[in-house]
Amino acid sequence: MCARVFQAGYFLLAGLLALPVVVFGCSETTNVNTIDTSNLPCSDGEDNDDDGLIDLADPGCFGNPLSGSEAATPECSDGEDNDGDGFIDYGSDFGCGSPEGASEVDLPPECGDGADNDGDTLVDFPNDPGCSSVNDFQEFPDIGCQDGIDNDGDTLIDYGQDPGCASRFDGDETDSPPECNDDIDNDGDGAIDFDGLDIDGDGLIDVPPDKGCANGNDGFEFPDIQCQDGIDNDGDGLTDYGDDPKCSTPLDPDEISGLVVECNDGIDNDEDGFIDFTGLDTDGDGLIDIAPDKGCASGNDTLEFPDIQCQDGIDNDGNGLTDYGEDPKCSTPVDPDEISGLVVECNDGIDNDGDTFIDFTGLDTDGDGLIDIAPDKGCASGGDTLEFPDIQCQDGIDNDGDGLTDYGEDPKCSTPLDPDEISGVVIECNDGIDNDGDGFIDFTGLDTDGDGLIDIAPDKGCASGGDTLEFPDIQCQDGIDNDNNGQTDYGEDPKCSSRLDVDEISGVVVECNDGIDNDGDTLIDFPADLGCSGFNDTFEFPDIQCQDGIDNDGDGLIDYGRDPGCGFPADSDETDTTPECRDGIDNDNDGQTDYPNDFGCSFPDDPREFPNPICSDGIDNDGDMLTDFPDDLQCVSESDPREDI
Template identity: 35%
Template sequence: MRKLCLITAIFAFSATGLWAQTGGDECDVADVITVSGFGTYVVAMDNTAATTGTDPAPTIPCAVFGQNISDIWFCFTPDADGAINASTCDPTSWDTDMMLYDGAGGCAALVELACNGDAVTNPGPCQPFYSEFEAPTVVTAGNPYYLRIGSWGTVVGTGNLTINFFAIGVEICDDGADNDADGLIDCFDPDCAGIPPCGSEAGQCSDGVDNDADGTTDCFDVDCIGDPICFEGDNATCTDGVDNDADGATDCADLDCSGIGLCGPEVCDDGFDNDGDGLVDCFDVADCQGTPACPTSGNDECITAIDIPVAGPGTYTALMNSTAASLGTDPAPSIPCAVVGAFDNDIWFSFTPDQDMSAEIHTCDATSWDTDLLVYEDATNDCTAMTEIACNGDAGILTGCQAFYSHVQFVGVTAGINYKIRVGSWAAGASGVGQLTMNLVAVGPEICDDGIDNDLDGLVDCLDPDCSGFPNCFEGDRVTCTDGIDNDGDGATDCADPDCSGIGLCGPEICDDGFDNDGDGLVDCLDIADCQGTPACPISDGDECSIAVEVFDGANAIDTNPYTSSADLSNAGLCPATFFGVNDMDGWYLYTATADAFYEIHTCD
């Protein structure tokens, strides 16, 4: 016979109710919640006067469970088979712990069913750190169950406990709901195995669905072993860059591909990663260095530089391998060089252009190392009389590079002249493997009106001396000397350009033509040095100290409109903290005192 909660209960008149119980202090005096039918039941909680019982902490997994201090107890006996969930979510409540027990054996033989310290999934509003079971618990009609609620820490409080009691149904496999309250939804519920859209993974190994709800999808599911779509082991599947059998290894890195087609020991000149270590040909230093295809660095010094054959404009590359290089005795660069380092373990390359070109050279390669780069002109092609022409330690223009690659550009190179490229390591003692890239671009004549640096000398259109005399780059007639444009790109415009001197309006300042004839930036009477005192720009009475206007006691009219700025010093130091300005367009006034006295002079009007 089942034991029932034997404490006096207050019965509800509907499936949803609110009781006044606040929880018993121990299991054997638990407040009873009368559950009559499916629905939501809300119960007041108050553990402010409760003591901490001697019942043990939970032994089942329990999210963020605390001390269960000042615990209180509730008991309920469902009147039908179903499932329940419980929550202490209540914005006025406190930080709780909660446990659910099967009480069929009484308080002395409770069986833990569910517990929670802190939950986060309830949309609320809830207090911080409320408790709520992670999944519904199946309950049986007529069987007693106990809820124990305490404080996570020492703080106590009041609030509401909510119990949801609902019927259990058959799992519907495509509605996104846990219909049978077992915590598993749709195809993740074993009840749905074999029921569309759920079924065996076999035969459905490329649909992106975990058809058998075992937590693994497609080729990652053991049910798909042997499925043709999950096969990796022939020439096609071992070279397609795809982990076809979902074992975490791709192509030659997959043991299934060992010895198949291109997969095997590294072949050092076939352009393929035969041994699946991510390194191709000579970049696979461990396997290829020292082989005929990848000889040990023979370009350790300038005199043994590796030649890069050049045939016109284009992109040229060479393997860099400094792992066996020595330090060398060549000096550090003496020309300006951004973020250059130790230039350690340097290696050398050489090229001779067959036409005049512009060179861009860089060590950008995601698999490479932190480099330094220096380019020399080697006029004698014997390393005895080299001239540094470009260098760089670290650059940041290109993308897809290793950190701290080196890059130079717009390096003019001349047909028939030999050039040396020196690549070293920024850090002392460092070395590496990577690719050196050289882009050579044909240099054309400067087109003087297209906005492009056609000859790659860094100068565009009229700013390039090559455009001197070009019609578009001429400044020296009445039109070009009055159009407000620096037509010849020499940095001087119109009359300020010596090419315009004496042409048209350009010459000594004419003080009444509205033009800056002498190119000093001042027009007509504003050009005081040249025009003040001329008939066009007479000096008005009061404009200078020597012709000051006499004023008298009382109000005197003043008008500075006709005045010009004088060269007299304004000793602002005599006027501290009075916001004295530049004293521009100054006028002068003469006052003769009529008596010994203190005088006040102001311009308040």
């Protein structure tokens, strides 16, 4: 039995001198590393820096055989990773106590060195609450925000949970009241808090509320600014955010030079005879005298557009359908071409796939208001571009003889286009079976006797009727307040990160549902803080370009939801990418570039070029000796995706 092999490091001798020690052993180790010093500059017997001095005789080694250099520059300021731990010099490498440190080799972390480094009579992790793990490099004296105690009696403990803790090193857990609820005029504007202030206790407000407060939990009062001061600063008859379109947010300091929202300014900006999203009542009789401008998608649109084919009120292609929303060849309200747009088979009145069914809604052939030809199950909506021939999961037949027919009823159909009703995946949350043996069945529960009442309760492991698996009850879906914080399960307890979170007690704090302004932007939780995409987001983010209320790229569109350059609320760049259909590149490698040359583009701002549709690909796809539009009569246009019907 050989001796245990220890990793090289520093050991205290009699409390006086720290010396490097290397103990070598045989092959029976306890799974720790040994160090071969023969290749180290201060142990290799060579004069590595050509100063005539070798190894420990060289002052550049500072008496340390483990030193990574004989050079006189101390390891902790020589710009090299001398101990190979991925950290370099003082300020990065924990082995360096100062820039003059001779060696980068790490000392043992205080939280695992067996010593009471902070003098609080508690030694190392987990005994010393100043240690978060055995790898913590420092023990700290017990302080209020890291001592594991609810010092202020609000049932919240330490930094990360108690809002009274600004950091782990905060000595006081006591919460500071938010400025909008502290009875103080914090911003010196003569107004106090969200509710104002009753000075004499007579039940009447003596000091008016501060408009800088969005609610009583706001952390900050703001000085009155133009877009929340109750004054029509620009004299346009509109006051503050919500009324004056030049106020982009309640915190907009300028009501005068703000962005003009053309679709709500009472002006015919594009000179097409139509005004704004709602039209205009010119004589105040409550009736619209000038019709709405179809170029406006909402009252917040910054631009009215000149009339173009898909919003001009004209049936430009003579098909009896007019503009976007009615004519399927209009892909958007700003589509300039009502004539050559993509045909939407599920709304064209034609049996495109030859299965005797027509469109998403079916067809009334005699105009009596009754459907004469049944809807085509191959259509998921009236905007579908293709009808599909009947396949098993939409053919109205119980192909596998299980008593369930097609997508929406048979769980083995994953989509309406699933060709196989027989070997599909079983969806446990809709199969009438207690798959996980917890006494609960499916997403909806089960009515066993057909009386219309649920006899077996729903399984909380099912998030929807489409879930493929039931899960046994676990803490974040068991209906029990396991951590006794007054909040139960996922959706209520922020420490549950999902329904499948097994631990309701030590879960991650969900900042977007904790009632705290974690990122200091005066907005709290979802949906008020734009940095939160939902109640279960773990972080609030500081305002960034796609949520800061500023038109950062100067395109007249602001933030996520309006500026196409924003892919998500926390996107830090509003700059738009150029759509493929006007970027000058043959993105789909079909030999044609951009709109209108590439038939895969339906309009200039189409974000994607697609390979040539079948009716313009130069191939006789249906083998009838006729190729593409107009030669193949089955093709109704160059953009038709099928030659065979």
